Amino acid sequence: DAKTTQPPSMDCAEGRAANLPCNHSTISGNEYVYWYRQIHSQGPQYIIHGLKNNETNEMASLIITEDRKSSTLILPHATLRDTAVYYCIVRVLNYGGSQGNLIFGKGTKLSVKP
């Protein structure tokens, strides 16, 4: 079972920041937070991941609360092409360094509007 809770849908105006929340209150110390998105009729696409520090890359920023029970994905300047389903996933880091399997929850459908 997915270990995350996300709102089913959100709207965002084009050019504004999109802030997508995720609750993972049962996360354990060896679990990472990953974000993927799926644009209609395409395969999921990796966005970003983190353990406890905030992370930023060319696509987005990930803010993880100090207790690690929730996180927020930020798309700083949303465009129409960012309309997609966004999945927040917790993924265990196994002994030996391998990652647990990617198990998707229901995700948030983000609609970016002009």
Place this chain on the structure above:
Amino acid sequence: DTEVTQTPKHLVMGMTNKKSLKCEQHMGHRAMYWYKQKAKKPPELMFVYSYEKLSINESVPSRFSPECPNSSLLNLHLHALQPEDSALYLCASSQVVQKNEKLFFGSGTQLSVL
């Protein structure tokens, strides 16, 4: 080349047919995955291959038969499917035993079983 290629993109088959889905990657990844995605649902993990050996079978019915003939190819053989098996079948690949590895997904094969 950061692409996972799936063929065919669309497939229609009868319940008595035998068909195969193909997946190919040339990123040197040694882990490959099959996911199944029903309409408006998140992807569900079916199989995981690690170094060309089946490591995970998520209780998938035997009418789905995976095969990994070499490190670049992954097949899914289909036989005697049911209409409820109609779905988008996604292939993915990743590095193995590497911290924080990302999954790269193909665009999927849209399967319709009549």
